[in-house]
Amino acid sequence: MPRTAALFTYPWDLADEGVDRAAARIKELTGIREVQLATSYHISTYFLPHNPKRKVYFGEDGMALWKPEAERYEKLSLKPRVSELVTGDDYYGDLVRGIRKGGLDYGAWMVYCYNHHLARTRPDCARADVFGNANRAQLCPGNPAVRDYARVMTEEVLDRFKPSTVFLESLGYLPFSYGFLNPKVFVEITPRDQFLLGLCFCSHCVRAAAKSGMAAAAFGADLARDLTDRLARNPKPEEKGPVTDVWLSEALDGRLAHYLAARTASATSLYEELAALCHARGARTMDFLPGNEPVSGQNADRVARAGDQFCIDGSHNGTELSKRWPNKEFLYSAQPADMTPDLRARCAAAIASGAHGFTFYNYGLVRDENLRHIGAARDLWA
Numbered sequence: 494m495p496r497t498a499a500l501f502t503y504p505w506d507l508a509d510e511g512v513d514r515a516a517a518r519i520k521e522l523t524g525i526r527e528v529q530l531a532t533s534y535h536i537s538t539y540f541l542p543h544n545p546k547r548k549v550y551f552g553e554d555g556m557a558l559w560k561p562e563a564e565r566y567e568k569l570s571l572k573p574r575v576s577e578l579v580t581g582d583d584y585y586g587d588l589v590r591g592i593r594k595g596g597l598d599y600g601a602w603m604v605y606c607y608n609h610h611l612a613r614t615r616p617d618c619a620r621a622d623v624f625g626n627a628n629r630a631q632l633c634p635g636n637p638a639v640r641d642y643a644r645v646m647t648e649e650v651l652d653r654f655k656p657s658t659v660f661l662e663s664l665g666y667l668p669f670s671y672g673f674l675n676p677k678v679f680v681e682i683t684p685r686d687q688f689l690l691g692l693c694f695c696s697h698c699v700r701a702a703a704k705s706g707m708a709a710a711a712f713g714a715d716l717a718r719d720l721t722d723r724l725a726r727n728p729k730p731e732e733k734g735p736v737t738d739v740w741l742s743e744a745l746d747g748r749l750a751h752y753l754a755a756r757t758a759s760a761t762s763l764y765e766e767l768a769a770l771c772h773a774r775g776a777r778t779m780d781f782l783p784g785n786e787p788v789s790g791q792n793a794d795r796v797a798r799a800g801d802q803f804c805i806d807g808s809h810n811g812t813e814l815s816k817r818w819p820n821k822e823f824l825y826s827a828q829p830a831d832m833t834p835d836l837r838a839r840c841a842a843a844i845a846s847g848a849h850g851f852t853f854y855n856y857g858l859v860r861d862e863n864l865r866h867i868g869a870a871r872d873l874w875a
């Protein structure tokens with residue numbers, strides 16, 4: 494079976510260059526098989542070395558890169574915010590057709606809970622910290638409105654654009670400082686307090702924990718009191734330990750572990766639901782390798798069972814991962830700009846240690862010489 498080789502790509506790079514020309518260049522320069530095209534995306538500022546129209550693009554703070562069918566979202570409280578780049582009803586569909594016309598597979602690269610715009614404009618759908626303050630960068634995957642939004646958006650993309658793969662990015666809870674913009678953090682916050690500050694205490698998460706049999710509101714109140722005391726002063730040496738399994742199981746009289754189990758149930762079931770949706774429409778899923786369940790709420794074994802393709806880096810061993818999670822594809826994620834000229838050697842080493850294919854990052858963010866280095870490795874997936 495031919496190996497997967499996918500290139501992450503932004504719609505604006507294809508549209509600015511002309512999708513036919515861009516698809517031809519991708520094929521010729523890199524020899525890759527599949528374009529992972531951003532569909533819903535998060536804030537960034539981009540340097541675009543070969544884009545003919547702009548060298549710097551100040552991206553929007555959360556955007557849908559297609560024109561959604563309004564009736565699908567009529568009954569939903571949370572709706573995608575359409576990017577100013579989407580110039581016509583078929584902006585995204587034209588790009589997908591161009592990719593296919595150029596002989597490439599199309600995958601939909603979806604970003605879910607990491608969305609500054611929606612978190613800012615809909616604080617009732619955002620993660621809330623233990624003090625009740627809404628996060629302005631992260632949606633809560635335990636919130637039914639966020640779950641509906643994720644499901645309907647995925648359904649629409651599957652129905653209309655028929656991707657062969659859907660990348661399920663940021664579908665779980667996100668770390669404490671994820672999405673801080675120009676942060677001003679001038680004092681030490683211990684790893685454990687950062688972890689605790691990253692938990693969601695929105696009404697839905699508290700209710701889910703209460704349903705699982707704990708006094709969740711009282712737990713939140715105790716935690717808020719502890720943090721208020723600790724955050725106001727410099728940490729003591731004995732408070733600076735890392736977040737370990739032992740600490741997680743014992744902290745706050747075992748109540749932290751109970752709270753974490755409820756959020757794992759929320760986030761992991763959302764992942765399973767969306768993966769099943771993809772499979773029902775004939776698409777595979779792609780994602781980063783699951784890990785750090787206490788932060789993301791994504792149980793690694795359940796996510797691995799539900800999904801199909803997972804991106805790995807040089808620190809992972811595909812053979813070992815295949816023993817733990819058989820019949821899944823582990824794709825070595827290469828950064829062409831950092832790895833040239835030994836990109837081919839690194840890709841070959843990844844195959845030797847059990848990787849099943851590759852992803853490359855990212856068409857618009859690297860130079861033609863980097864794209865040619867991808868092409869020099871094309872025999873590995875031919």
Ligand SMILES: [Zn+2]
Pocket residue numbers: 619620621633634635636693694695696697698699
């Ligand atoms: Zn929540």
